[in-house]
Amino acid sequence: MELSDMLNIALMQGFAGISLFSVLLLMGLGLAIIFGQMGVINMAHGEFMAIGAYTVFLGSTLTEKFAPSLMQAYFPFAIAAAFVLAFAAGWLAEWALIRHLYKRPLDTLLATWGLSLALQQCFRTFISPKEVSPTLPEWLMGSWAPKEGLDIPINGMFVLALTALVTGGVMLALYKSRWGLRVRATVSNRPMANAIGINTKRTDRLTFAIGCGIAGVAGAAFTTIGSTGPTSGSLYIVDAFLVVTFGGAASLLGTVASAFGIAQAQSISEFFMTGSMAKVLTLSLIVLILMMRPQGLFAAKVRK
Template sequence: MTFSEMMNIGLMQGFAGLSLFAVLLLMGLGLAIIFGQMGVINMAHGEFMTIGAYTVFMASTLVEAHAPAWMPYYFPLSIAAAFVFAFVLGWLAEWALIRHLYKRPLDTLLATWGLSLGLQQVFRTVIGPKEVSPTLPEWLMGSWSPSEGLDIPINGMFVLALALLVTAGVLIALYRSRWGLRVRATVSNRVMANAIGINTKKTDRLTFAIGCGVAGIAGAAFTTIGSTGPTSGSLYIVDSFLVVTFGGAASLLGTVASAFGIAQVQSISEFFLSGSMAKVLTLSFIVVVLMFRPQGLFASKVRR
């Protein structure tokens, strides 16, 4: 194998890592908003990702059956729909369940785990137990070949661009909007935020719903690189918590850096090792770093 071929393989594996990075980043962003900003352990976060993926699948099925002329255009609209459906369900979940369990992390863990199992059963009943995939528009198919022997999939580039766009939107909203100001004030000092007139309960509900909506976008992006089943989201929940914990629970910058590092280590090591050994190597790397920095890579200074 020539040096050029090795370079091309390395670049393609690196880009495969970027596709995984995009999904982990979107999942981690939603979880960082919920876990990092609110302290809620949401074990059903993966199911909100699955809701987004199933939204794209259902949109694809309906458009293909009743309006095939819209096939080139349905995908961006279904991403927006995935956010809306996950946002609404997250709002209802916070109102019906989560708001009664604040400051009780173990209770939220058990309650959201039960919600996760319930949603999985709903998926099996409504959609079916088998994995499904949407029919993607033609402009998402194929690959880009900047040089001979190097093929970069177009859907991977789209997912990466979507992840960066959503990340920029979340950062702008967190630091340049009234909602972001309320969230940061609540995280800094909840009692003082209440004292100056911020409705922290409404802020919590909106924050939880936005985090779930971002997970819905992650699910929509996931459909471009994998099939979806009732338990697809639960396969990513552990990795998502690793991303948030490794980066720093209250740091969105840490979430970005952590998602990139974990995805690249796992993707490149999978080329040389088996999938399980690559996972062990990734976890070992995280454990070693957390031994020296238990607060994560980019810990935020928060007043208690």
């Protein structure tokens, strides 16, 4: 095998890691807001991702049945709908369940785990117990070949662009908007935030809902690279927690760096060994690094 062929294979494998990075980052961003900023261990985060994925599937099915002429245009609207529905589900979950369990992390873990099992059963009962896939528009199919022997999938580039857009939006919202100011004030000193007139309960609910909405966008992105089943979201929840913990629980920059490192390590190692061994190697490296730096790559400086 020539050097150019090996380089092309390495680039394509690296881009496969970029696609995984995009999904992990979107999942991690939502979880970083919920877990890192609020301290809630949301074991149902993967199911909010599945809500987004199923929204795209149902949008595809309905468009194909009732308005086939719109098949080339439905996907961006389905992504927006995925965010809205996951946001609404997160708002409802926070109002009905999470708001009663703040400052009780183990209770939130058990409660959201029960919520995840309930949502999985709802998916099986009301949608399908089998894996499903939406019909993607033609402009998402195929690949771009910048040079001979190097094929980059278009859907991967689209997911990367979507991830960059969402990440930039979250960063701007957290550091430049009134909501972000309220979130940071609540995280830094909740009693003082209440004292200056910030409704911390409403801030908590909105923050939790936004984190779930971002997970819905992750599910919409996931439909471009894989099929969706009742347990698809739960397969990513451990990786999402690893991304947040490894990067630093309250650091969005750490979440980005962590998602990229984990995805690339796993993708490149899969080229040389089996998928399960690649995952073991990646997890082992993360554990070793966390043993030396338990606060994560980018520890947030929060005044106690």
